[in-house]
Amino acid sequence: MGPRVRLISVAAAAIVLVCGVVLALAARDVGWLVCGLVLDLLVVVVVAARSAHNQLNMVAERVTATRAETQVVRYEPGEPLDLLRRxxxxxxxxxxxxxxxxxxxxxxxxxxxxxxxxxxxxxxxxxxxxxxxxxxxxxxxxxxxxxxxxxxxxxxxxxxxxxxxxxxxxxxxxxxxxxxxxxxxxxxxxxxxxxxxxxxxxxxxxxxxxxxxxxxxxxxxxxxxxxxxxxxxxxxxxxxxxxxxxxxxxxxxxxxxxxxxxxxxxxxxxxxxxxxxxxxxxxxxxxxxxxxxxx
Ligand SMILES: C[S@@+](CC[C@H](N)C(=O)[O-])C[C@H]1O[C@@H](n2cnc3c(N)ncnc32)[C@H](O)[C@@H]1O
Incomplete structure (x- = not known):
């Protein structure tokens, strides 16, 4: 997760929580606070899932890159690797x-x-x-x-x-x-x-x-x-x-x-x-x- 995404997520969670507190106080109903907390929890779950997915993708890219590098190693007859093999x-x-x-x-x-x-x-x-x-x-x-x-x-x-x-x-x-x-x-x-x-x-x-x-x-x-x-x-x-x-x-x-x-x-x-x-x-x-x- 990049720093920008992390900042937006924390800000969204804070806004949702503040809204929940304000509404709970105004309506004198603790249900709004519970709603805010549940929404916050959802934000955390979505952001965490997204971050894990991104990391998996990065690993997959690295593995592909290694394979590609291995594949592009060329050797022609008479080249050092070929001579070594012989x-x-x-x-x-x-x-x-x-x-x-x-x-x-x-x-x-x-x-x-x-x-x-x-x-x-x-x-x-x-x-x-x-x-x-x-x-x-x-x-x-x-x-x-x-x-x-x-x-x-x-x-x-x-x-x-x-x-x-x-x-x-x-x-x-x-x-x-x-x-x-x-x-x-x-x-x-x-x-x-x-x-x-x-x-x-x-x-x-x-x-x-x-x-x-x-x-x-x-x-x-x-x-x-x-x-x-x-x-x-x-x-x-x-x-x-x-x-x-x-x-x-x-x-x-x-x-x-x-x-x-x-x-x-x-x-x-x-x-x-x-x-x-x-x-x-x-x-x-x-x-x-x-x-x-x-x-
Ligand atoms: C190329 S070596 C001879 C090797 C031998 N005809 C053979 O096939 O095992 C030539 C000379 O290098 C010296 N020598 C052998 N092994 C060595 C070593 N590991 N380090 C330094 N000099 C060595 C010895 O005096 C030897 O006569």
Missing amino acids: DLQRDVSALLVLNRITPPTGAMPAPGGWAATPDTLLLLVDRILAAEEEPLVVECGSGTSTVWIALALRARGAGRVISLENDAEYAAATRAALSRLGLSDWADVRHAPLQRVRVRDEDALWYSAEAIDDLSGITLLFVDGPPGHFGPRMRFPAVPLLAGRLSTGALVVLDDIDRPDEQAVEAEWTAHTWEGTSFRRAGGSDRAALFETIR
């Missing part, structure tokens, strides 16, 4: 498949965020299970992916993953996760602090040389580190420094290819030949690019 569908379907090699007991580290997405984990697992030769996987940046790679190797019954990790705490956390799941025999997490290296004509920061000294015949290289907060194009040295250690037909997966920095890395990898090997895009996942190698 991402979720890919992630859920990837997790359903990954679930087949998940151990019945033991806590699995979470995918996504800093870790690879389920779709990328499935890409890695798929390639390991489908590989013709015994897999030797090298991973730059340890975590959830190390566990899934080790699980795939165990499911396959052969192979090993060497995970390079610049941060001692993350290396220990990954080793602990592997141990909890009984996967330590399939993985070697190497603490490899970052060092200055010379790549082509430029200085770069990458994992210590000792950590890769003994590596040869790598069948799958997963590049998900060192972390970008150390500088631009941190993942670039992986191919120049490891190309000579790849097996014939090796595959390379570069994570976070939706970022400009990783796209710049891809452009450089594919523009040159590294130790006689060239790299060509051959698909990927929702966030990672897959490269095949040609010698």
Whole structure:
């Protein structure tokens, strides 16, 4: 009820009451006073009913407005909401498949965020299970992916993953996760602090040389580190420094290819030949690019 309506109602009720009192005094009949009071009561009932009705209408309008707002949210293919929906569908379907090699007991580290997405984990697992030769996987940046790679190797019954990790705490956390799941025999997490290296004509920061000294015949290289907060194009040295250690037909997966920095890395990898090997895009996942190698 608005202030104006409230004022008119109170005034009407007062006038009716005053009239009732005046008439009762003039006619010396209390019946007029009773009539005034009854009329007042009627005014109060009508005004209250009207006010309740108005409030219901306002609520109804709000509900309709919410529905209308919901209805006008549009999304076109390729728009953020559509991409989010597609991402979720890919992630859920990837997790359903990954679930087949998940151990019945033991806590699995979470995918996504800093870790690879389920779709990328499935890409890695798929390639390991489908590989013709015994897999030797090298991973730059340890975590959830190390566990899934080790699980795939165990499911396959052969192979090993060497995970390079610049941060001692993350290396220990990954080793602990592997141990909890009984996967330590399939993985070697190497603490490899970052060092200055010379790549082509430029200085770069990458994992210590000792950590890769003994590596040869790598069948799958997963590049998900060192972390970008150390500088631009941190993942670039992986191919120049490891190309000579790849097996014939090796595959390379570069994570976070939706970022400009990783796209710049891809452009450089594919523009040159590294130790006689060239790299060509051959698909990927929702966030990672897959490269095949040609010698
Ligand atoms: C992208 S992460 C590697 C993730 C790993 N390949 C996976 O899929 O779980 C790259 C590096 O970031 C660091 N890192 C991992 N998780 C982090 C976190 N939550 N916050 C900060 N740094 C993190 C670690 O040093 C790791 O090697």
